[in-house]
Amino acid sequence: MNPFLPFMLFAFVASITPGPTNILVLTNSSRHGVLAVLPIIVGACAGAALLVLVVGMGLGDVLGRYHTVQTAMSWTGIAWLTYLAWQIFCSPATAIEPQDAALSGRKTGPSLGLLGGASLQLVNPKTWMMALAVVSVFAGTDADRTVRVIYLSLAFFLISIPCMSAWAWLGASAAKFCKSASSMQRFNQVMALLLLASTWLTLLV
Numbered sequence: 001m002n003p004f005l006p007f008m009l010f011a012f013v014a015s016i017t018p019g020p021t022n023i024l025v026l027t028n029s030s031r032h033g034v035l036a037v038l039p040i041i042v043g044a045c046a047g048a049a050l051l052v053l054v055v056g057m058g059l060g061d062v063l064g065r066y067h068t069v070q071t072a073m074s075w076t077g078i079a080w081l082t083y084l085a086w087q088i089f090c091s092p093a094t095a096i097e098p099q100d101a102a103l104s105g106r107k108t109g110p111s112l113g114l115l116g117g118a119s120l121q122l123v124n125p126k127t128w129m130m131a132l133a134v135v136s137v138f139a140g141t142d143a144d145r146t147v148r149v150i151y152l153s154l155a156f157f158l159i160s161i162p163c164m165s166a167w168a169w170l171g172a173s174a175a176k177f178c179k180s181a182s183s184m185q186r187f188n189q190v191m192a193l194l195l196l197a198s199t200w201l202t203l204l205v
Contacts, residue, residue: 004155008155011156015164019126019127021121021127027088029175037168038168043114043117047120048121048131051131052134052135052149052152052153055131055135078199086192089189
């Protein structure tokens with residue numbers, strides 16, 4: 001287990017730090033409740049773990065050889081996340097009852113869902129960079145590389161679930177302070193700007 005300890009720390013930091021997915025989870029939980037975003041969390045974590053798996057199985061080598069493809073995927077993800085940020089920024093202002101936002105899972109508008117959370121990872125530049133880093137640093141080159149990649153993807157899934165759930169609870173808690181339509185609108189706009197910033201900052205990494 002010793003070789004996996006540095007990876008576990010890396011996975012925790014990669015999952016808990018602000019990024020497009022975490023901000024979207026926070027925003028959705030503040031509007032729909034924690035229960036409503038559980039499918040997003042499971043889908044996003046599974047999607048990220050799957051990326052680690054497929055990159056470790058050889059896709060990372062392909063992307064390394066074709067820089068144009070990697071660039072095109074990055075810009076596609078940035079464009080889609082920018083569109084999501086605009087949608088959040090322009091979303092109708094609706095006051096949310098604190099008890100509804102905490103656990104009830106009450107629907108107050110569209111949500112990404114399980115498949116939406118998973119597909120989000122396909123266009124999230126941060127997730128791709130994380131997967132490439134995991135494989136290049138922790139997968140190794142010995143005979144048991146395939147088994148190691150499988151363990152890494154499973155471990156990343158298990159570590160990212162509680163990390164992303166913490167962002168859902170944070171969003172539900174933030175909703176307690178959005179008792180009016182105007183305060184909720186300001187919250188949405190701040191989250192949209194954070195999503196936009198976290199998306200475009202990937203170009204500087």
